[in-house]
Amino acid sequence: MPVNPELVGRVFPPTSPYLVGREKVREFARAVFAEDRQHFDPEAARARGFADVVAPPTFAIVVQEQTLAQLLGEQDSGIVLEHVLHAEQRFRYSRPIVAGDELTATLTVSGIRALGGNTMVTSDAEVRDAAGEHVVTTTSVLVVGGGDS
Amino acid sequence: MIPAVGDVVAERTVHLTRESLVRYAGASGDFNAIHYRDDIAQAVGLPGVLAHGMLTMGVAVSTLDPWLGSSGVVTEYGVRFTRPVVVDPESGADVTVVAKAAEVDAEARTARIDLTVTHNGTTVLGKAQVRVRFE
Numbered sequence: 001m002p003v004n005p006e007l008v009g010r011v012f013p014p015t016s017p018y019l020v021g022r023e024k025v026r027e028f029a030r031a032v033f034a035e036d037r038q039h040f041d042p043e044a045a046r047a048r049g050f051a052d053v054v055a056p057p058t059f060a061i062v063v064q065e066q067t068l069a070q071l072l073g074e075q076d077s078g079i080v081l082e083h084v085l086h087a088e089q090r091f092r093y094s095r096p097i098v099a100g101d102e103l104t105a106t107l108t109v110s111g112i113r114a115l116g117g118n119t120m121v122t123s124d125a126e127v128r129d130a131a132g133e134h135v136v137t138t139t140s141v142l143v144v145g146g147g148d149s
Numbered sequence: 150m151i152p153a154v155g156d157v158v159a160e161r162t163v164h165l166t167r168e169s170l171v172r173y174a175g176a177s178g179d180f181n182a183i184h185y186r187d188d189i190a191q192a193v194g195l196p197g198v199l200a201h202g203m204l205t206m207g208v209a210v211s212t213l214d215p216w217l218g219s220s221g222v223v224t225e226y227g228v229r230f231t232r233p234v235v236v237d238p239e240s241g242a243d244v245t246v247v248a249k250a251a252e253v254d255a256e257a258r259t260a261r262i263d264l265t266v267t268h269n270g271t272t273v274l275g276k277a278q279v280r281v282r283f284e
Contacts, residue, residue, distance in 0.1 A: 024176075031176035032207030033163050036214040048219055057223045058207040065178055082193075086202050090227030139227075 003078045003119040003144050005112055010074075012107040015066040017130070022099040024062075025053045032056050045098065052099035060091050060127060064138040067107035067125040079121065079144050087120065088141035094134045102130040110139075119144045150221060150283055152250040152260060159216040159248040163208050165200055165234070166241040173204040187238070197237065202230040205244060209266045210279055212246040220284045224259075229275035234268045244268050251278070258283040 022042070029039035034056040037044035045053050072081055097103070104127070111122035121142045127135045152158050170184045179201055182189040190198045206228050213223070236242045245267045252261040264277035 028176045029211075031169075031173040032204065032211050034207070034211035034214055036211075036217075038219075056207060057210050057226050058203060061203050062177060086230055088227065088229045089203065089206060090225070091223075092225045093223065096222060 003112060003121060004076050007071075007074070007077060007109045007121070008112050010109045012067065012070045014104045014106045015063070015070070017102045017104050018063050018066065020055065020059075020097055020099050020101040020103065022053050025055045025059065025097075025099050028059050028062070029056050032058065042099075050096065050098045055097040055099075057091060057093070057096075059097055060136045060138050061089070063103050063105050063127050064125045064140065067105050067123070068140075070107055071109070071123065079142075083145035085143040085145070086140065087143045088139075090139040091136055092139075093136045097135060101135065103127050103135060105138075115143070117145075150216070150218060151255050151258060152253060154250050154253050156250045157247060158250055158262060159212045160246060161212050162243050162245045164241055164243055165204070165208075165236050167198065167236060167238055169241075170198065170200060170204070170236060173201055173207075177201070177203060179203065195233070195235075197235040200234040200236050200242065200244075202228075205230075205234055205266060205273060206277075208244055209246045209264045209274060209277060212248055212264070213262065213279065213281070216248070217281060221281050222284075223279055224282050225280035226278070228264075228277040230273075231275040232268070232271055232273040234273055242268055244273070248279075 026040050038054045042052050105125040107125045109123045113120050125138045129135050174180050234242050247265045248262050251263040259282045262279045266274040
């Protein structure tokens with residue numbers, strides 16, 4: 001089944017709130033070899049004016065992941081995980097993510113176009129905090145193979 | 150801390166091992182088996198177990214941490230995943246990051262930093278650009 005072109009413009013319901021934990025931020029920072037103290041030490045983060053430890057910039061992918069699950073779970077999407085490659089990724093921040101944030105993501109499929117025998121699917125996840133303020137918008141481009149083989 | 154256009158503001162080489170991939174899988178929740186199982190990587194036609202593209206992307210931007218110091222923040226960051234990083238079970242893989250100032254607005258205290266990210270002499274991320282702002 002090819003990717004359903006009618007996905008373009010589809011807006012998904014907000015994901016359930018993701019509570020950013022201090023140990024999760026530390027674990028993620030270690031995993032990406034981010035060594036600055038603001039990722040580990042709440043005092044260092046507070047000295048910079050943040051409420052708690054600061055997540056590295058790509059941490060937002062953890063929240064975006066929930067929206068990918070929504071997209072793949074859509075019955076009519078025509079997208080099968082085994083045929084998906086990550087082609088591009090972008091983050092646009094209003095502010096850094098910090099421990100204690102409760103984040104909700106709303107996914108919109110913004111573009112679908114054919115490329116050779118594959119399909120490029122662009123989607124945006126708008127991530128907001130518990131107060132409804134914008135934190136980051138993540139944009140991902142997936143290449144979905146034709147699945148002929 | 151505002152650089153001049155062309156300045157190399159940060160650089161480093163990070164040695165990735167299979168343990169790094171397992172650690173990133175756990176931290177990120179991306180448990181795609183091509184990042185830790187040779188048999189599955191081979192079955193889908195890959196040259197070997199690959200680093201997560203998002204791990205390479207994360208390693209690349211964190212290179213800026215010491216330079217950003219206590220007053221700089223990342224406001225935008227985007228990459229294209231152009232080449233895979235194959236991580237050998239014994240020798241691992243080195244990823245080298247060089248961060249260079251491409252645009253500078255001294256008045257707004259913002260800059261665009263371009264990252265050159267290579268593995269075995271080959272560029273693995275395309276159009277890797279970071280926008281930063283200093284307080």
